Amino acid sequence: xxxxxxxxxxxxxxxxxxxxxxxxAQRARLRQLHEELVxxxxxxxxxxxxxxxxxxxxxx
Amino acid sequence: xxxxxxxxxLLDSSGVSALAASRDLLVAxxxxxxxxxxxxxxxxxxxxxxIRSGHRGPDTLxxxxxxxxxxxxxxxxxxxxxAAMRAGVLRTEALSLSRHDISTTDAQIVAMAEERSHVCAxxxxxxxxxxxxxxxGLTRRTNIAVxxxx
Numbered sequence: 687x688x689x690x691x692x693x694x695x696x697x698x699x700x701x702x703x704x705x706x707x708x709x710x711a712q713r714a715r716l717r718q719l720h721e722e723l724v725x726x727x728x729x730x731x732x733x734x735x736x737x738x739x740x741x742x743x744x745x746x
Numbered sequence: 747x748x749x750x751x752x753x754x755x756l757l758d759s760s761g762v763s764a765l766a767a768s769r770d771l772l773v774a775x776x777x778x779x780x781x782x783x784x785x786x787x788x789x790x791x792x793x794x795x796x797i798r799s800g801h802r803g804p805d806t807l808x809x810x811x812x813x814x815x816x817x818x819x820x821x822x823x824x825x826x827x828x829a830a831m832r833a834g835v836l837r838t839e840a841l842s843l844s845r846h847d848i849s850t851t852d853a854q855i856v857a858m859a860e861e862r863s864h865v866c867a868x869x870x871x872x873x874x875x876x877x878x879x880x881x882x883g884l885t886r887r888t889n890i891a892v893x894x895x896x
Contacts, residue, residue, distance in 0.1 A: 698864035703786040719814040720776040730774030744891035
C-alpha cells in the first residue's frame with residue numbers, strides 16, 4: 687500500500703465482531719455481568735434516561 | 747419499544763475508565779445496549795495497551811468488563827494494516843488543524859471506527875471527545891457517533 691492508497695478512506699474487512707456466534711456469546715456474557723452488578727446493588731436508572739437521549743441523537 | 751439496529755461500540759481508554767469507575771453507569775450502558783441495539787461492545791486492540799498495567803487485581807471492574815467483552819479472547823477489534831495506515835493520514839490531517847498533539851491511539855480508534863462504519867453504525871465511547879470528534883469529522887462518515895459517559 688502506498689501513501690496515496692492510505693489517504694483513501696478504508697473499507698471494511700470481516701472481523702471477529704461480525705461473527706454472529708461470537709456476538710451472541712458476548713451478549714450472554716454482558717447479560718451475566720449486568721445481573722452480577724445489579725445483584726451487587728448497582729442501578730442504572732439514574733443514568734439511563736440521559737443515555738437514551740444521547741442514543742436518540744446518534745446518526746444511523 | 748424502539749426497533750433494534752446494528753451499532754457497534756468502541757471504547758477508548760478513558761471510556762473504559764469511566765465505565766469502570768461507576769457500576770451504575772456501566773449497568774445503564776449495558777441496559778441501553780440490550781434494549782436498543784444489536785451491537786457488540788469492543789475494545790480496540792491498541793486500547794488494551796493503555797488500560798492494562800499488570801497491577802490490577804483480578805476482581806476489578808476493568809477486568810470484569812474486559813472479561814465480559816472478551817477483548818483478549820474471542821471478540822475484539824483488531825487494528826488492520828489498512829486502519830493503521832489510515833490512522834497515520836488522519837492524525838497528520840488532525841495535527842494541521844490542532845494546536846496540540848493528537849495521540850496515535852485516538853487516530854487508530856477513529857480509523858477502526860471508520861472501517862467498521864462500512865458494516866454498521868458506530869459509537870465511540872470516550873471521556874475526552876475533542877480530539878476524537880476532530881478525527882471523526884475528517885473521515886466524513888456520517889454514521890459514527892461520539893459519546894461521553896455520564
